[in-house]
Amino acid sequence: MASKEEILGQFQLYNINPTSDVIEKCLSLCVSYNIESEELVDQWVAYTSSNLRGEAPTVEHLEKMERKEYQKNKDQVAAKLPSHKDRSPYVVSTHQSSTSKLDAPSTPKSNQTPSSRIQTPIQSKNLANEFKDTISSPGSQVANYSKRVNALAVQCSYGNKETTFKSKPLLPTIKMVFDGGLKANQTFLYEIIGKKGKSLNNMAEDLIVAIRDKYKLGVPNEAENDEEVSNIYAGRIVSDSDGKLNNQSVLLELTQIHMGRTIQLNLSKVDKYSLFPGQVVVVKGDYTKQYKRKKPLLVVQEIFADTDFTLPSEPPLIIEAYIKAPPITSELPSLNFI
Incomplete structure (x- = not known):
């Protein structure tokens, strides 16, 4: 209702x-x-x-x-709906064709099933009796598995079993950990483009600072309009076409301060250079406006691309690591690499 x-x-x-x-x-x-x-x-x-x-x-x-x-x-x-008062005992079906013009009485039809549709039922087979000797489904656990004595025990180890980690002893053990399952972003290796672009921009800015410090260069121009006030520019090398990088398709993609704006590079005045897509460089040249072209033009005089990084000091301690990938057993042939 x-x-x-x-x-x-x-x-x-x-x-x-x-x-x-x-x-x-x-x-x-x-x-x-x-x-x-x-x-x-x-x-x-x-x-x-x-x-x-x-x-x-x-x-x-x-x-x-x-x-x-x-x-x-x-x-x-x-x-x-049929009328029960005027219904004839000889008429069983009240349905008449729409194309019929005469109301002719119909022949009574039997309600019995036609002989052509009578089928002999097929005797059902008992599959359990036929496959009794070939199919088995144990109702309990395997005896060898239930009687094991090495549950949650280390099956295989290599190297020193007693070491120190952060001034604390570390022994190979097995610990049951439940993290609630992976999220959808982790399951499908989903990566946000904005975070990826920010990470690439941070790496480019660090390289630009290192190159500038090595060659004692000034601060790259950070103006957001076309009225540039400096002749030093920094960014990543990209291609203007889908094909291979050539001297006519070299673009300089500026950092996040310029919102990823690109400048076309004219390398005719550079004697020797070696560039590849994605390379972080600092260039020095003359900026010119081109009213007939969409992209501004930078006549490059020098390209600075290499730098020196100071490697961190090596610690005197021996680095040891434990790698665990359960579940494993000592009988597996995959552990023979040890």
């Missing part, structure tokens, strides 16, 4: 907030035609999309839908 709450909930699924009069009318339709609230709302959505261009429900629109859909169907069903 439909209710006002169900009707309102069904309308809200389509982002429709009907009035109380509309809900009363819908409830009356559900009771009169013995239909559910979901069916009524679906019928209204289809009706208003086809006839009213998606208008909101009103009492007048619901009455039109009732006359067109429900009352029409009810009259058709009533016309098809």
